[in-house]
Amino acid sequence: xxxxxxxxxxxxxxxxxxxxxxxxxxxxxxxxxxxxxxxxxxxxxxxxxxxxxxxxxxxxxxxxxxxxxxxxxxxxxxxxxxxxxxxxxxxxxxxxxxxxxxxxxxxxxxxxxxxxxxxxxxxxxx
Numbered sequence: 001x002x003x004x005x006x007x008x009x010x011x012x013x014x015x016x017x018x019x020x021x022x023x024x025x026x027x028x029x030x031x032x033x034x035x036x037x038x039x040x041x042x043x044x045x046x047x048x049x050x051x052x053x054x055x056x057x058x059x060x061x062x063x064x065x066x067x068x069x070x071x072x073x074x075x076x077x078x079x080x081x082x083x084x085x086x087x088x089x090x091x092x093x094x095x096x097x098x099x100x101x102x103x104x105x106x107x108x109x110x111x112x113x114x115x116x117x118x119x120x121x122x123x124x125x126x
Contacts, residue, residue, distance in 0.1 A: 003111035010051065015098035016084055024101065027105035033077040037064030037085050044082055048101070053080075060085075068092050 012027075013082045014020035028122045032053050037060035038045045045057040056077060060070070071079065081089060086100040 003114075004086070004108050005111075007104050010047070012099040013102055013104045013105075014096075015081070015090060015100055016040075016094045016096075022099070024048075024051050024053075030054065031056060031077055033058060033073060033075075033078050034080045035060060035070070036082050036087060037066070037088075038062055038082055046102070048080065064088070066092060071095060087106070095107065 002028075010024040012024055014023040028051055030045055032048070033056045034045055034053075035058045038044065039062045040052065041057070041059040043056050048055050060066070064085075066085070071092060073079075073088060076097070079095065080101050081098070083100055083102060
């Protein structure tokens with residue numbers, strides 16, 4: 001049989017200060033700009049919309065090499081991005097309104113138990 005994975009509610013982590021964390025739902029009903037340079041950016045944008053955000057979506061090609069002008073807009077919309085994009089955007093300088101959307105996946109307990117058992121069997125410690 002298969003195992004289920006549960007998505008935890010996404011959190012927002014400040015791009016330039018990982019100690020600053022907010023719940024994504026705090027932005028429910030607000031307009032945000034979301035960028036994504038991933039294989040399926042619409043999936044990211046749709047997830048944000050499902051959480052009640054009004055998304056101004058900007059898709060970049062997969063593996064895009066961001067430049068400072070890619071993050072410069074003449075408005076005060078919060079800027080949301082994927083964890084993958086954050087790796088490339090951190091080096092572009094501070095931006096107080098830039099947030100990384102963290103999505104955590106939690107496997108069910110039966111999966112973790114089965115995985116541990118298999119690993120122990122394979123390493124000869126079981």
